[in-house]
Amino acid sequence: MSVRGAPGSSGHEAHGRRRSGRIVLRPKAAALLTGHGAGTEDEKLLARTTRPAFLDSDPWRALRILSEFVDGFDALAAVGPAITVFGSARVGEGDRSYALAREIGRRLAEAGYAVITGGGPGVMEAANRGCQEGGGLSVGCNIELPLEQVLNAYVDLGVEFRYFFARKTMFVKYADGFVILPGGFGTLDELFEALTLIQTGKIRHFPVILVGSDYWGGLLDWIRDVQLAAGAIAQVDLDLISVADDPDEVVRIVQAASRPPS
Numbered sequence: 001m002s003v004r005g006a007p008g009s010s011g012h013e014a015h016g017r018r019r020s021g022r023i024v025l026r027p028k029a030a031a032l033l034t035g036h037g038a039g040t041e042d043e044k045l046l047a048r049t050t051r052p053a054f055l056d057s058d059p060w061r062a063l064r065i066l067s068e069f070v071d072g073f074d075a076l077a078a079v080g081p082a083i084t085v086f087g088s089a090r091v092g093e094g095d096r097s098y099a100l101a102r103e104i105g106r107r108l109a110e111a112g113y114a115v116i117t118g119g120g121p122g123v124m125e126a127a128n129r130g131c132q133e134g135g136g137l138s139v140g141c142n143i144e145l146p147l148e149q150v151l152n153a154y155v156d157l158g159v160e161f162r163y164f165f166a167r168k169t170m171f172v173k174y175a176d177g178f179v180i181l182p183g184g185f186g187t188l189d190e191l192f193e194a195l196t197l198i199q200t201g202k203i204r205h206f207p208v209i210l211v212g213s214d215y216w217g218g219l220l221d222w223i224r225d226v227q228l229a230a231g232a233i234a235q236v237d238l239d240l241i242s243v244a245d246d247p248d249e250v251v252r253i254v255q256a257a258s259r260p261p262s
Helices: 027-034 041-046 058-076 096-110 123-133 164-173 185-199 213-228 247-257
Strands: 018-020 023-025 082-086 114-117 138-143 157-161 178-180 208-211 241-244
Touching: 058 157, 058 164, 082 096, 082 123, 082 164, 082 185, 096 114, 096 123, 096 247, 114 123, 123 138, 138 164, 157 164, 164 185, 178 185, 185 208, 208 213, 208 247, 213 241, 241 247
Parallel strands: 082 114, 082 178, 114 138, 138 157, 178 208, 208 241
Antiparallel strands: 018 023
């Protein structure tokens, strides 16, 4: 009987083939299909290299996105009734919006709600600060930006995100209402995404409260006078938005519309 290979080798290896997991390849095909020659998968995994190219590939990016959802869901699953507060990151402690957000955060905490923000400065910091002062759970979902944004000092539970869409999912999934103070493009993005999800029935109807009738009045006039008049939206869509100027009024709207806190 002839011996087709060295001791311990397979017939495939004796004929110049090599196995990669469940796949058997000749060397030429291995180099063509995998981009490299010999070497086991363990060797490749354990080898120290410069930054591998696959870390910037879309399949790997998809795994990072999945991990952000998993981390966010794990972190926030037990938060309980919560209100998400949005607004400008550019206001300081002496600004009226900062003081208003801080008072709203405190009143919501005293009413039994956690407060979720983007975790940054300005209105976000103020709402987290007020929540802490009211004895509530202060949550921050921070985002990686070209100019680094760090979690503010008043966040009890913080989650860091690379991707806006993963972060915004957390705002919506764990909120019993949105409170929106004066802000810029990011604030408008979060406002209209929430309205779109409610309008299309993708999420249950929860209160969307614009704080500051003087700031939001022009936008509401445009929606009513242009969009509604053109038939682009219906009156019932306009009714999705509430407007308040007083922290007590904000809490009343939230309590009337959302599930009661435990």
